[in-house]
Amino acid sequence: MSFLDFARDVGSKLFARDDEAARKIKDNLDASLTDATKIDVAFDDGCVTLSGECDSQKTKELAILLAGNVKGVGRVEADDLVPTAVMTPPPQSAAPSGAAPAPQAAVESVEYYEIKSGDTLSAIAKRYYGKASAYMAIFEANREVIKDPNKIYPGQKIRIPLA
Numbered sequence: 001m002s003f004l005d006f007a008r009d010v011g012s013k014l015f016a017r018d019d020e021a022a023r024k025i026k027d028n029l030d031a032s033l034t035d036a037t038k039i040d041v042a043f044d045d046g047c048v049t050l051s052g053e054c055d056s057q058k059t060k061e062l063a064i065l066l067a068g069n070v071k072g073v074g075r076v077e078a079d080d081l082v083p084t085a086v087m088t089p090p091p092q093s094a095a096p097s098g099a100a101p102a103p104q105a106a107v108e109s110v111e112y113y114e115i116k117s118g119d120t121l122s123a124i125a126k127r128y129y130g131k132a133s134a135y136m137a138i139f140e141a142n143r144e145v146i147k148d149p150n151k152i153y154p155g156q157k158i159r160i161p162l163a
Contacts, residue, residue, distance in 0.1 A: 004064055004112065007155030008046055008074035015072065018043065025067050032066055032144045035059055039081060041067065048073050051080035058108060059083065061159055065145045069156050109162040110141070117154045121146075128160050137161060 015024040021043035029036040035055040042049040048067040054060050060083050068076040113124060121135035129137070139149040142158045152158075 003075055003077045003079075004068055004157065005075050006068035006073055006157060007114075008072060010153060010155035011069045011071040011073065013071045015070075018045075018072075021072065022048075025070060025073075028070070029063055029066055033059055033062060036063065039063055043073075046072060046074040048076045049080070050076065050078040053082050053084050055083065056085045057083045061110065062142075062144050065142070065157055065159065069145060111160045111162055113158055113160050115152050115154055115156040115158065119152065119154070121149050121152065124160070128162075 014028055015021045022041045025043065025048060026036075026039070026041040029039055029041065033039075033054075036059075038053040039050055040052045042051075048070075050060075050063055050067060054063060060078060060081050063081065064076045064078050067073060111128075121138050122132035125135040125138055126132040128134075135149060138158065138160060139146060141161045145156075145158060146152060
């Protein structure tokens with residue numbers, strides 16, 4: 001994912017002036033994510049650029065959503081934000097002879113969804129998972145972005161974990 005567009009006129013209001021936007025967005029990332037200390041934030045005319053390192057692809061996705069779901073932000077670019085946790089298979093000599101290879105972490109497949117007027121997490125869960133009661137899976141995947149499952153707003157973007 002190189003960039004994601006957002007509704008610039010909706011979201012939480014973190015800054016009043018463009019010259020304080022990068023610092024306020026960085027403060028929000030630091031408060032919301034456990035591994036945001038190596039993420040750098042730049043802001044120019046509604047576009048946030050994230051760079052540096054983070055611990056996983058999920059953290060990268062959440063950083064993008066946190067930065068983008070801010071009033072005044074219309075686009076987030078994160079080409080230069082690199083997840084450092086890359087799973088590599090163990091060397092062949094590490095596995096005992098005849099033993100099955102060690103399992104590797106599955107890469108989580110996600111889709112991004114923009115909240116529409118009248119949406120609820122239950123309705124979104126019904127659409128994606130076939131049952132409204134699965135709304136907690138969406139909430140848990142977006143806990144840093146959605147603070148209360150009953151408080152979502154049109155224009156907000158969230159992650160939908162797939163299978």
